[in-house]
Amino acid sequence: MKLFRFIVASSLSLLLLYSCQDDRDDNISNINELANQENIKDFIWKAMNLFYVYKSDSPDLANDRFDNNNITDYRNFLNKIDSPVDFFFSLLADQDRxxxxxxxxxxxxxxxxxISRSNGMAFGLIQYEGTNTVFGYIRYVVPGSPADxxxxxxxxxxxxxxxxxxxxxxxFNLLLSPDSYTIGLADLQDRVLTSRDEEVSLSKIQLTENPIHEHKVLDVDGLKVGYLMYNNFRTPFNAELNTVFSNFASEGITDLVLDLRYNSGGSIETAKDLSSxxxxxxNGQIFAKQIFNENFEEENLIFDNEISTGETINSLNLSRVYVLTTESSASASELLINALNPYINVVQIGSTTEGKFEGSATLYDSPDYSRRDVNLNHTYAIQPLILKTANKDGFTDxxxxxxxxxxxxxxxxxxxTLGNVQEVLLNRALQEISPGFAPSSWQEKNRIPVEIIGENQMFEPSYQRMYIDSNSLSF
Incomplete structure (x- = not known):
């Protein structure tokens, strides 16, 4: 990715200076409370004024917000709200979710x-519309986890x-936040929920989840079809993902079913790599456009043939892909679909996605907002929306x-079972690939509308995020 070009700097040149504490006591547990709150809010305002993509819709971030760069007015503004968290949210535009x-x-x-503290149970929370019936269902289990x-x-x-x-x-936040809890099992038949006299105890551990949950080659009426269930766009697993596509290529697959039904997003760079x-x-053509606020010029992301390690991408050169989606498919998942649409036939199967086309970056309290030389007096960081993505034809919003x-x-x-030809979403894709392929016996008829009211990732800071990798930033 090309580095950001600083076209317009912040209008406030008299912003507060930070002091560094060389002798930080590592045993202090309430470091954020002891830190200078005004300085923290100063960092937040400066970063938002420079990078926030919806800056023009937030009057308090305007370059002329403070007459004649009046430092007294600015400090009074910072101190009107005590909490750095509340101060941050006060700066957001209405459309920012x-x-x-x-x-x-x-x-x-x-x-x-x-990496997170998790028991390894990936689940969704469902309510039948127009009823009080609410239940959880396990989507998959992380291998080797406590749930497994x-x-x-x-x-x-x-x-x-x-x-x-x-x-x-x-x-659910209250119920799911403890490190240990028990779930009570139930049966669901003919849309009737019945409690079972069975409890399962689960404890959270520090767990690293491989986003490549399942991959295989299916024989579908003589056709070789690749299936990949991919649950997050995580850069550390790019080499392994590339190996999966090497295997697909060596097997000579003619079609690919990409399962993003539970993929809430992740790295923009990884979305580009997977698309390649x-x-x-x-290669060399526009993958997507990145649209920033008034401070930065629009930038194009370009298809290339290397992952972040420098390894050559194993490409399938497909002209069609089948993508499985649900309401849980968000951000980088949507970027991949939108970016590929002008180039190849993207057959989307499932339900409508979340609707997140904005990207963010982690901004730290440091001279250039990167992780380098971070202020050790506190541990706050912000993840604001800093760009909108559009495909090469400009489709966004x-x-x-x-x-x-x-x-x-x-x-x-x-x-x-995920990857089984009878599983209804995969089965529907296979019917498109091979006309006459037998419909699944599991396909539900006369379905009552449901609402997904939550999922296991919803309290994670990376949930539904599409972000620029820190190693791609050069401030």
């Missing part, structure tokens, strides 16, 4: 790399945590998501 601030940037960094050891698997239904029965008013693995015939070409919902009473 995704910018956030963290009090511990190390936890954020780990989350973006797939406990014998949990895809398709298990649960309707309570620590004995608390789910309702539309349930505070699917294609490869568009899809706030309502990307609708599927073929509507197909999961059957919560029988989710099936």
């Amino acid at each position: 995704f910018s956030f601030i963290v009090s511990d940037f190390v936890t954020l960094e780990q989350s973006l790399d797939g 050891v406990a014998g949990l698997e895809r398709g298990v239904i649960f309707n309570r945590i620590d004995g608390n029965l789910f309702t539309p008013q349930t505070n 693995m699917i294609t490869g015939q568009f 899809f706030f309502d998501g990307l609708p599927p070409d073929i509507n197909q919902s999961e059957n919560f009473e029988n989710l099936g």
Whole structure:
């Protein structure tokens, strides 16, 4: 990625200076409370004034917000709101659903790399529309995790945590935040939910999840079809992802089903790399456009043939790809679909995606907002939206998501096995690839509309984020 060019600097030249504490006591647990709150808010305002993509829609970030660069007015403004967190959110534009601030940037960094405290149970929370029926369903289990050891698997239904029965008013943040809890299992048949007298205890550990959950080559009426379930765009796994595509190429697959149904986003660079693995015939052409605020020029992301390690991309040169989506498919997943649409036939199967086309970056309290020379007096960092993405034709602002070409919902009473030709979303794709391929016996008829009211990732700082990799930034 080309570095950001600083065209317009902040209008406030008399901003506050930070002091460095060389003798920081590593045993202080309340470092953020002891830090100078005004200085923290100063960092937040400067970074937002420079980078925030919706700066023009936030009056408090205007370059002429303070008459004649009046430092007294500026300091009074900073001190009107005590909390740095509340101050940050006061600066956001109305249309911004995704910018956030963290009090511990190390936890954020780990989350973006797939490292978090988790029991390994990936789940969705469902409510049947027009009813009070609320339940959780296990989407998949991370191999080797506590959930795996406990014998949990895809398709298990649960309707309570620590004995608390789910309702539309349930505070899931409260129930799911402890390091240990029990889930109460249930049966779902003919849309009737029945509690079972069975509890499973789960504990969280520090867990690294490989986003490449499943990959295989299927024989479909004599055709070789690649299947890849990919659950997050994480740069540390790019070499392994490239190896998967080497295997696909050696197997001579003619079609690819890319399963992004639970993929909430991740790295913009990785989305570009995966797109190049699917294609490869568009090197040197525009993958996507990055649109910034008034301070920066628009930049083009270009298809290339190398991943971040310098390894040559293994490309399939496909002219068509089948992508499985749900409401949980967001940001970088949507970028891949939108960016490939002008070039090849992207057949989207499932349901409408989240509708997030903005990208962010982690900005630190340092002279150039990078991780280098970070201020050690506190551990705040911000992750504001700093760009919008558009495909080469300029299509963006899809706030309502990307609708599927073929509507197909999961059957919560029988989710099936991921990668099995009877699993309903994959099966629907195979019907398109090979006309006459037998429809799944698991396909649900006369489905009651459901609403996804939550999922396991929703409290993670990396949830539904599309971001610029820190090693791609050069401030």
